[in-house]
Amino acid sequence: MIALMAWRSLWRNARRSSATVAAMTLAVFMLIFYSGLSAGMMTRMQSKLLDFGLGDAQAFHPGYRGSPSIYERIDDVPNVLRALDDASFNAAPRLLGSGLAAAGKSSAGVRLYGVDLEREPKVSKIPEALARGVWLTADDHSGAVIGARIAKQLGVDVGAELIVLSQAADGSMANDLYRVAGVLKPLSEEIDRGGVFITEPAFRELMVTPDGAHQLVIRLPPGARTPEQLDREVTRMRALIPTLDAPTWRQINPGIASMLESAQGALVVMMSVVYLAIGIVILNAMLMAVFERIREFGVLKALGFGPRFVFTLILVEAMLQASVAAILGALLSAPVNWYMVHHGLVLEGMAGVGMMGVSMDAVWRSEVSAATYIAPIALLFTFVILATIVPALRAALTVPAESMRHT
Amino acid sequence: MLQAVDDLYRGQASRARVTMSVTTKHWTRTLEMESWTLGTDRSLIRILQPKKERGTATLMVARDLFTYLSKTDRTIKISGAMMGGAWMGSHFTNDDLVRSSRLSEDFDATLSGRGVVEGAEIYQFTLTPKEGAAVVWGKIVVSIRAADLMPIAQVFHDEDGAAIKSLTFHDFRTVQGRTVPFSMRMLPLDKPGESTEIRYTELDYGIALKPSFFSVQNLRAL
Known part of the structure; x- marks a missing residue:
């Protein structure tokens, strides 16, 4: 009523x-x-x-994040990867370095990424995020994929020649010539402004780093969604690699x-x-x-x-x-x-x-x-x-x- | 007096062979190089050894610096951010290389002390950047031997006054009427145990070089 x-x-x-x-x-x-x-x-x-760089978590040599240097590498990469694989975590190793890229009369500071072509697509969507050109291929180690802004700054596009200069791990002058295979879409500040991706073998040759990796990008199994489930997965992941420093993306980028x-x-x-x-x-x-x-x-x-x-x-x-x-x-x-x-x-x-x-x-x-x-x-x-x-x-x-x- | 320091290594023209030994925490290496200079603002330095880097060369004309990379057969102009980078993997930066010959242009000097070091009387000057000079140092303390105005040390300080690296000169010898330190040592003070030493193995002032020798074309052709 x-x-x-x-x-x-x-x-x-x-x-x-x-x-x-x-x-x-x-x-x-x-x-x-x-x-x-x-x-x-x-x-x-x-x-x-997460998809364009951070992953859900990363792993480093315990000394790397305090003072990033080419010498602080994870030694036993194959075993670490196997352990993560067996526990159904996708992981990909990356080699990191800094250097200079020059093209024509312009040059700029860059961050070099030596990526594992097989594993990288399992942890990130960077290989799919091309504005122009193509991603790196295993049969061409002279290819480089670069960030959107660095391409503009250097005035290069697909097909252009890129000289990369750095100091190799043995002290020698690292320098090599690459061809721009692809230019990425705008992804993140870091990648846009200075990202230069080359293949893992190319990085090893350039920087004289025959083994190890600086960074592992790790994805948690997709089933985990709630904070509790995520925490449990992170704990499980860390237990597999107890000797490494394994921050989650939240710890790497607490601001965001x-x-x-x-x-x-x-x-x-x-x-x-x-x-x-x-x-x-x-x-x-x-x-x-x-x-x-x-x-x-x-x-x-x-x-x-x-x-x-x-x-x-x-x-x-x-x-x-x-x-x-x-x-x-x-x-x-x-x-x-x-x-x-x-x-x-x-x-x-x-x-x-x-x-x-x-x-x-x-x-x-x-x-x-x-x-x-x-x-x-x-x-x-x-x-x-x-x-x-x-x-x-x-x-x-x-x-x-x-x-x-x-x- | 600073002019005298600036002119130290430069006769009209010179040719030299140099060994550079670099020691860092992770590696030690020795490079053999050949160098040519003309006046105070032209020089060309080429690596002879190790083999992997043979032919890699640096050309300095006034304040422009070019590096020829033998491996990639490319010449690049060093500028901007690259000036602060290590020169040939040593503790010298590209900037050190360009500036070392021109301290009097960028700095005002004041006599800040006198003393006796190892039995020789020295003057100590403090160099402060001139207004508007694009330099990274807050000051440089230069020690000069009073007797012959030979520099014996330069200590580079940052803007907060902390000593960052020291360059010392040793083994003074006389070549064709000129007194020259045959060795210099750069010590990064924040990295104990690391050093770069450059030592002359040959030095000849009796040659004639044209300014055109110091060209980008020649950088590669040598």
């Missing part, structure tokens, strides 16, 4: 009710859309970060890790701000409704309905409006979200722009899960209830005799 009464009451001032519902719908719609976008951005940033973690919190804050505004609208509308109908509440109470009944009535009226808004908002946002997930927003200007060390894509896609809908709707109801308490109390506490004198 209460629901029916509430529903009819709402129609008595259809314009006000629909204005309130419209405001709520707009807010729900916008916030569902926004959480999808935000989740899309965060997921994308994290997967880019904490930013991604706080993004969810930031979203709730933003939603709360929007709903606070909506809450004030509701408060105002409901107060108006209560004042207009004060005599009606007086009559209700005179007929023997208790304050709890009146309180509930007002609350139900508000909840009905919120429900309509939630349904409308969700229905409206569903096709928009569908579009944003499948097509995304094309932002040419964003392409390659660095954000927290990650280069953005031209297309910004949403990511939608149940939480995308549930969080904005749940918060809406919370705020509606909070905003209705005062008007509902007013109505509930109406004194019949006084209400009759109310004009």
Whole structure:
């Protein structure tokens, strides 16, 4: 009976009710859309970060991270890799070095990556992320794949000659001639600005490092998703390589890790701000409704309905409006979200722009899960209830005799 | 007096053979090199040994530095970030090479001390960068023998005043009327046990060289 009464009451001032519902719908719609976008951005940033360089975890010689040097290498790479393989962790060794690349009259400092062509694709998507040209091949050790910005800076493109200069591990002058096989898309600050990828044998010859590797990039089995599962996998992985320094990507890049973690919190804050505004609208509308109908509440109470009944009535009226808004908002946002997930927003200007060390894509896609809908709707109801308490109390506490004198 | 130091190694023209021994924590190596100089701003240095690097050469004309890489048969101009890099794997940077002959251009000198070292009277100068000079050092302390104005040491300090590396001169000999230290030693003070020593095995001032000898073409042809 209460629901029916509430529903009819709402129609008595259809314009006000629909204005309130419209405001709520707009807010729900916008916030569902926004959480999808935000989740899309965060997921994308994290997967880019992990897929294009960091991996889920890495392993180093214990002395490497403190003072990176070509001499601090993991010695027993084949056995380490076998141990990780057997425990179903994908891992790839990389040789790292710094040097200078010169082409024509320009030169620039670069970071050299000697990559294992067979294993690298199992841990990173760098081999697929070419803007132009092709990835390194095992039968051509003179090929080099370089970052987007370094290519621009040196003024080279696919096919161009690149001289790489460094100091080899035996003290000799390392220098060799490479041909640019491919230019990468904008991936990360580090790779874009100075990444030069060559094959592992090419690196070994250039830098006179016959064995070992500086870095292992490790991916955890894909099944692990929750923080507890991830922790367990990391512990299991570390137990396999007890002599190595094996930080997770969060430890390697704590800045981004904490930013991604706080993004969810930031979203709730933003939603709360929007709903606070909506809450004030509701408060105002409901107060108006209560004042207009004060005599009606007086009559209700005179007929023997208790304050709890009146309180509930007002609350139900508000909840009905919120429900309509939630349904409308969700229905409206569903096709928009569908579009944003499948097509995304094309932002040419964003392409390659660095954000927290990650280069953005031209297309910004949403990511939608149940939480995308549930969080904005749940918060809406919370705020509606909070905003209705005062008007509902007013109505509930109406004194019949006084209400009759109310004009 | 600084001019005198600057001119130390440069007669009108010279040809020399040099051995450079570099010791680091991880390796020790010795290079044999041949060098030609003309005046204070032209020099060409070529590696003779080890075989792997034979032919690799450095050309300095005024402040421009070029390196010819024999392995790749390419010449590159050293600039920007590369100036701070090690020259031929030694403790000398490319920048040291270019600047060492031109201290008086970049620095103001003040006499900061006199003393007696190993029985010889010395002057000590403190060199501070001139305004606007693009140098990495906060100051250089130069010690010069009073008797013949021969430099015996240069200590390079960073902008915070900490001593970073020291260059010392030894084994003074007279060649064709000129007194020349036949050996110099660079010690990186932050890396104990490491050093680079450059020593003349031959030095000849009696040759004639044209400025055109010091060209990028010749860098490769030699």
